[in-house]
Amino acid sequence: MKKYLFVILLSLSLPTQAITLDDLYKRYSPEGESAFDAERGKQLWNQKHTAEDGKIRQCSTCHGNDLSKSGEHVKTKKVIDPMARSVNAERFTKMKKIKKWFKRNCKWTVGRECTNQEKGDLIKYLTQF
Amino acid sequence: MKKPLMFAASIILGLGGMSSSHAEEGFFSSYFTFERHNEVAAVTDPDYIEECGSCHFAYQPGLMPEGSWRKIMAATALEDHFGDNAELDEDVRTHILDVLVKASADKSYYKRSKKLVSSLGDNKTPMRITDIPYIKKAHHEIPTRLIKDNPKVKSLSQCDKCHQKAAENSFDDDTVVIPGHGNWTW
Numbered sequence: 001m002k003k004y005l006f007v008i009l010l011s012l013s014l015p016t017q018a019i020t021l022d023d024l025y026k027r028y029s030p031e032g033e034s035a036f037d038a039e040r041g042k043q044l045w046n047q048k049h050t051a052e053d054g055k056i057r058q059c060s061t062c063h064g065n066d067l068s069k070s071g072e073h074v075k076t077k078k079v080i081d082p083m084a085r086s087v088n089a090e091r092f093t094k095m096k097k098i099k100k101w102f103k104r105n106c107k108w109t110v111g112r113e114c115t116n117q118e119k120g121d122l123i124k125y126l127t128q129f
Numbered sequence: 130m131k132k133p134l135m136f137a138a139s140i141i142l143g144l145g146g147m148s149s150s151h152a153e154e155g156f157f158s159s160y161f162t163f164e165r166h167n168e169v170a171a172v173t174d175p176d177y178i179e180e181c182g183s184c185h186f187a188y189q190p191g192l193m194p195e196g197s198w199r200k201i202m203a204a205t206a207l208e209d210h211f212g213d214n215a216e217l218d219e220d221v222r223t224h225i226l227d228v229l230v231k232a233s234a235d236k237s238y239y240k241r242s243k244k245l246v247s248s249l250g251d252n253k254t255p256m257r258i259t260d261i262p263y264i265k266k267a268h269h270e271i272p273t274r275l276i277k278d279n280p281k282v283k284s285l286s287q288c289d290k291c292h293q294k295a296a297e298n299s300f301d302d303d304t305v306v307i308p309g310h311g312n313w314t315w
Contacts, residue, residue, distance in 0.1 A: 075212030077283050078184055104214040 018093040021127060027095075028120040035117070041125025044118055049110055057109045067129045084129035092123060166239045171298050174228045176221055184215070186289045188258060189298060190232035191242035196254030198229040211257075241300065259285045271313070281308035 022032060029035035044059075051057045062080055064071040068087050071080035082088045092098060106114040114122070169191040172178070178187050190198065200206060204222060207215045217225065234242040241263075248263035255261055268276070268285060276282050282290045289295040291313070294304040305313040 073213060076185070078213070104216055107208070107216070108214040 019095045019098075021092065021123070024092060024095075024098070024123060025120055028116040028123075033124070036120035036124040038121070038125040038128060041121035041123070044122055045125055047110075051111070059105075059109060061109070067126070083126055085127060086129060092127060167241070168298050168300060169239050169241050170232055170237055172228070172232065174225070177225050177228050180217060180221060180225060184213075186287065186295060188288070190229045191234045191237040191239055192245065192258050193229075193233060193261075194235040194246055194249070194254060195230050195233040197256065198226065198233055200254055200256060202226040202229065257286070271307075275307050275310055279307070279309060 025033040025036060046058060046060070048056050048058045060071075062071050062073045063083055064080075068082050068084040070082055072078070073080060081090075083091060085091045102114055102119055106112065106118075169189040172187060172189050181187055193201075201210075202222060202225065204216075204219070207217060207222065230236075234246045237243070245261050245263045248261060248266070249255070250262055252260070258264055264285075276285050276291075288300070291305050291307045292300050293306055294301070302313065307313055
């Protein structure tokens with residue numbers, strides 16, 4: 001009984017439905033995909049930021065230089081699954097995760113939350129892989 | 130004659146079953162159960178497992194006292210969670226804190242939780258499980274090359290790398306296999 005309850009609760013807590021890329025772009029701009037630019041996303045991805053500890057932080061600091069390979073968090077050593085959808089089909093499918101990690105990672109890396117424009121640009125760049 | 134016996138048996142078994150559905154039931158009931166309390170209580174909250182366990186081992190709440198969990202789970206503290214940003218939505222944060230507090234080591238009747246709390250020195254609210262004297266003492270004989278300098282372990286905080294049954298709430302010596310080294314024998 002306990003096990004069943006656990007499974008039911010677990011399934012309820014999981015993000016309910018996968019989001020399509022189109023819907024995702026529309027969340028960040030009423031114009032949808034056309035509002036975003038992969039080149040701008042690439043620049044953002046590679047932009048260097050100086051953190052409070054004086055060290056340089058950029059997306060690849062933890063995600064690595066090869067998006068089809070796993071990354072590793074520079075401080076906690078946590079393994080980060082590949083960003084490339086060619087090897088990790090789950091990327092950019094769950095709104096809850098997208099929101100959570102944009103918030104955390106923009107603050108950690110850039111030092112502030114990213115704008116909707118930046119998020120859309122980044123997604124357009126990253127979903128090429 | 131058999132019926133009352135069956136009845137009694139089913140009541141006893143029923144009570145046993147009841148106690149296992151509430152991991153931490155209280156001081157007296159903890160003695161009236163078939164369950165053993167040698168290790169730490171299990172954590173089954175799906176939010177805790179999802180939010181915390183997706184980044185690191187889902188440390189059982191009974192591995193830290195309440196005060197530690199309150200410090201760690203403070204909204205501002207989560208923004209710099211051991212070097213990473215681990216912010217949570219406010220409703221999720223308060224729920225998880227509640228789960229942790231209710232089953233924290235100082236409220237637990239499990240053996241390891243009790244030992245760990247009674248080992249605390251001046252600092253009653255350590256920020257790291259690995260700073261707790263009981264935990265430190267249990268690992269002090271293991272050389273650095275097997276934990277910190279072991280590329281397959283990297284830190285004492287990675288419980289489940291060596292404790293093969295950590296996720297099943299068992300930290301017994303017999304279940305330890307150090308990656309790249311093998312069984313740990315004393």
